[in-house]
Amino acid sequence: MALQPSLNFLRQGNGPNSLEIYLDALCPFSAKITRSLSENVLPLILKGGKYEGKLNLIARLYPQPFHYYAVFHTEALIVFGQLYPDLFWDYLTVIFDTQAEYFNQPSASLTPSEARDKLVHLAVDLLDKKGKSNGPKSKVFGELRDKLEVKSSPNGGNEATDGFKYGLKVGRQNxxxxxxxxxxxxxxxxxxxxxxxxxxxxxFLS
Incomplete structure (x- = not known):
């Protein structure tokens, strides 16, 4: 289905058929299905796969309000995806691998600023591992972290807010x-x- 251009990184593969999966970064079942998609669907729809050119997969980021820190994860995923679209799925996987640290009880004493710092550190480590760091780690961290700061107004958003709102509207509409x-x-x-x-x-895909 359609995506606004700034969120094209949410799409894996291409083709006339579209499979959308609504995911909450702090939902254990979202983590489980994402691992299964990585193992069993992406190989079929990416280069050389059985359904290459026939099917695209869209990860719809859809945080649930009762998972308190899912908002910060969603923002980090959007900012990262806009800057490094080719590594979005890798970052999504890393986010799910570490999600238990941000469940409601373990993160009870974590501030929003601390949560954002930790999520950006995850992103920087991934970029370093993939050889995609554009300069020193401190520089890459600063560039990513700055985009998550609220600057527009006292009750405004950051550089992920437009994409975040779009995702919520699509989910509510559907x-x-x-x-x-x-x-x-x-x-x-x-x-x-x-x-x-x-x-x-x-x-299912057949």
């Missing part, structure tokens, strides 16, 4: 309540499960 939720060519697919493995995904 009646998305829980994560993960799958949408195939515009229609919700309630049968899709975070527990699916290779066999279930291949049967």
């Amino acid at each position: 009646g998305i309540q829980v994560t993960p939720t799958a949408v195939f060519n515009g229609l919700k697919e309630d049968a899709v499960s975070s527990s699916w493995g290779k066999e279930e995904w291949e049967k």
Whole structure:
């Protein structure tokens, strides 16, 4: 389905058919389905895959309000994706691998500023690992971290806010309540499960 140009990094692969997965960065089941998509769907739709040129996968970032720090994760994902679109899925995976640190109880004493710092450090470490750092780590950290600062007004947003609002509007418009939720060519697919493995995904896609 459609994406505003500034969020094109949310799309993996290309083709006339579209599979959208609504994900909350602090939802354990969103983490589970993302790992399954990485193993069982991306290889089929990217270069050389069975469905290359036939199917695209869109990660719809959809934080749930009862996961208190999911807002900061969503902002970090949007800012990172706009700067490094080719590594967005890698960062999404890293976010899910560390999500338990930000569950409501473990993060109870964490300030928003501290949470943003930690998320940017994750991004910088990923860029360094992939050989994509544009200068010293401190410089890369500063560039990313600055984009997460609220500058527009006392109650305004940051450089992720427009993309964040767009994602929420799309989800509300489509009646998305829980994560993960799958949408195939515009229609919700309630049968899709975070527990699916290779066999279930291949049967569904065929």
